[in-house]
Structures are given as structure tokens and as C-alpha cells.
Amino acid sequence: MSEAPESVLVLRFSAVGDVVLTAPALEALRRAWPQTRIVYAVKERLAHLVRFNPNVDEVVTIGPSQGPISFARRLRALRPGAVLDLHNKMRSKALRLFLPGVRKVVWHKRDFRDTLPVKLAIRPYRASMLFADRYHAAVEELVGRTVPRGELRYFLGPEDLAVAREALRLAGIDPERPLVGLSPGAKWETKRWPVERFAGLARRAIAEGFQVAVQGSAAEAALGKEIAARAPGTADLCGKLDLRGLGGFVARCVAFVANDSGPMHMARALGVPTLAFFGSTDPAMFDFEGHSALFAGVECSPCSFFGRRRCPRGHFRCMLDLDEERAWRALLPLLHAGPRAALHA
Ligand code: SF4
Incomplete structure (x- = not known):
């Protein structure tokens, strides 16, 4: 079991569906570490998707004009205790480099064993695991134990x-x-x-x-x-x-x-x-x-x-x-x- 850090920085910048689908993982993370501050980094135009989620304490946005280095500096200034990378693409991989010494857990959208036969056109794609379960597995890896699953829920804003x-x-x-x-x-x-x-x-x-x-x-x-x-x-x-x-x-x-x-x-x-x-x-x-x-x-x-x-x-x-x-x-x-x-x- 890992010790709860003061804050966790969750990275998921896009797209609409992928951001919505992180809700169960956020709920699981909150339940596992109720005192930990959850900070969510997302594209500015999608921030509304997580802004009213009670399992998110702060939303940090990147706009189209913000460069990756200045954004990385902003993230580093937050001094996250851990990073949960639910994005795992170029942008988040680069940002992770700017957070040395911070514990990082990275989710994997698909198993290599699932993707290789599709890339080689040997057989059609078969998802071996629910998308939400992959996010959940990353949460469990971060907290170091099994935790109850969260629900897929979307939280509307007041307007x-x-x-x-x-x-x-x-x-x-x-x-x-x-x-x-x-x-x-x-x-x-x-x-x-x-x-x-x-x-x-x-x-x-x-x-x-x-x-x-x-x-x-x-x-x-x-x-x-x-x-x-x-x-x-x-x-x-x-x-x-x-x-x-x-x-x-x-x-x-x-x-x-x-x-x-x-x-x-x-x-x-x-x-x-x-x-x-x-x-x-x-x-x-x-x-x-x-x-x-x-x-x-x-x-x-x-x-x-x-x-x-x-x-x-x-x-x-x-x-x-x-x-x-x-x-x-x-x-x-x-x-x-x-x-x-x-x-x-
Ligand atoms: S029919 Fe659909 S699944 Fe089959 S090759 Fe065409 S696009 Fe792909």
C-alpha cells in the first residue's frame, strides 16, 4: 500500500469521451485517499467536463496558445505528490519529463498483445478489458491496493x-x-x-x-x-x-x-x-x-x-x-x- 500524498495530478487532456470516462477512476481515487487533493489537467475547451465533478479539487487548463514548457512550469509549481497519467500520449509523456522525482503511474489504453495482430492485419481488434477498468487499474497501481470501483457519472454545471x-x-x-x-x-x-x-x-x-x-x-x-x-x-x-x-x-x-x-x-x-x-x-x-x-x-x-x-x-x-x-x-x-x-x- 502506498502512502497518500497531499495531491495527485491527473493528466487527461482530450477528447470529450475519454475525459468523461475518467469519472469512475476519480471517484475510486477519492475513496482510496479522501484527504488527497486531486488536480486535473485538461485542455481549456474541455475543462467544463470535469469542473463540477466533486472528486476534482482543481482544474488546470492548457489553451491553444500556451507552450508546453510554460505549462510544464505551471504544473511543477503545483508540487504534485504523484502523477496519474490517464492520457499517455506525446503531450503527457513530455510533461512527465518536467516532473522529475515525482511518482508517476501511467495507464495503457490497450495491451500490446491486442494491438499487434490488428496492426499486422492478422485479426480484428478485440478489447480484452473495459476502458474504465484500465483507468481503474492505474488508480489501484497508484494507491497500491485494490479499491472499490467508481461509477460512470457526469456532473452538470449549474447553468x-x-x-x-x-x-x-x-x-x-x-x-x-x-x-x-x-x-x-x-x-x-x-x-x-x-x-x-x-x-x-x-x-x-x-x-x-x-x-x-x-x-x-x-x-x-x-x-x-x-x-x-x-x-x-x-x-x-x-x-x-x-x-x-x-x-x-x-x-x-x-x-x-x-x-x-x-x-x-x-x-x-x-x-x-x-x-x-x-x-x-x-x-x-x-x-x-x-x-x-x-x-x-x-x-x-x-x-x-x-x-x-x-x-x-x-x-x-x-x-x-x-x-x-x-x-x-x-x-x-x-x-x-x-x-x-x-x-x-
Ligand atoms: S466493414 Fe467496417 S470493420 Fe470491416 S473493414 Fe470496413 S470499416 Fe473496417
């Missing part, structure tokens, strides 16, 4: 629901009627279920008496436009929600439909029943108890760790084999399931 309410009001959404959220985007093309199928789900949900709103970044505006055009009555919020509004919007939904993306993890963390589509990536990385993950299981999938620009085989069957009818059958029970847990506003 988030109001910000979303206003965006939804402007989009014509009735606050009294149930709302289904759609998130058709994803960074990589092979993580995207076809947009016309999202529109098909929107039409069906509207026919059942639900309101539907589609969410995405400004760069994903075309997806929102297309769904709104194919499913009249759908509110298009693409490009209109910052992280405050995104959390508030997702929390307001009775169900959420998304690709393997940050908003999908946020929805699970908010206890909103979620339908997720997986094609070139592996759903076995995450826990979908109370939710639903669709995966066609074609022989080539999952072919990558985080998605690709295009299907290397050209047929894209991992997503195209997931038809709208199957998705609707998976979504129907979620529409009436009710929230999985109390929301953390």
Missing part, C-alpha cells in the same frame, strides 16, 4: 440545463413533452451510421409522439440539416450547443441515439438510456448495461482502434448491415425505460 432549455425553446421544442436526442456525428467516417437511417429513426419517433432534436458540432451541420429535411419536425441543434448546452440537452432527453463518440459517453454517464452504433470499433470496450449497443459483427470488424476515414474493404458492411428496423427495435424499449440513475445537476 447547463438552463442553457439547453433556451436553445431548445428557440428550436421550438416543448419543454413539457418527451424529447429524443440524436447525435449522428463522429470524428471518423467509419464510426458513422448512415445519416438517412438516423432520419428514419427520427420519423418513427415523431410518429410515436416524441419530439426529436439532433446535436452535432458546427462541422457536422450538414448532418443536422439532412436529418431535419428528411424528418420534418426534427429540431436541428448542430453548432448551437457548447459543452454546457450539450450536457443540459442530453440530460433532458428520454433516450439518446449516437455513434461511438463523446456525446454517447456523456449520455451513458448521465443515465440517459442510450442506443449506440459500433462498426469499425469495438463495443466491448464499454459497459452498456441498461443501454443498447448495436454491432453487426461482420468478420472484418472491428478493424481499428478509433475509426478510419474510409472502409479499407470498400463495402462498409459493419455499419450498412445495421438496418433501421433493427435499430428501431432496439430503441423502442429505451424510449420508455426512464433514466437509469439520478441526474447529477
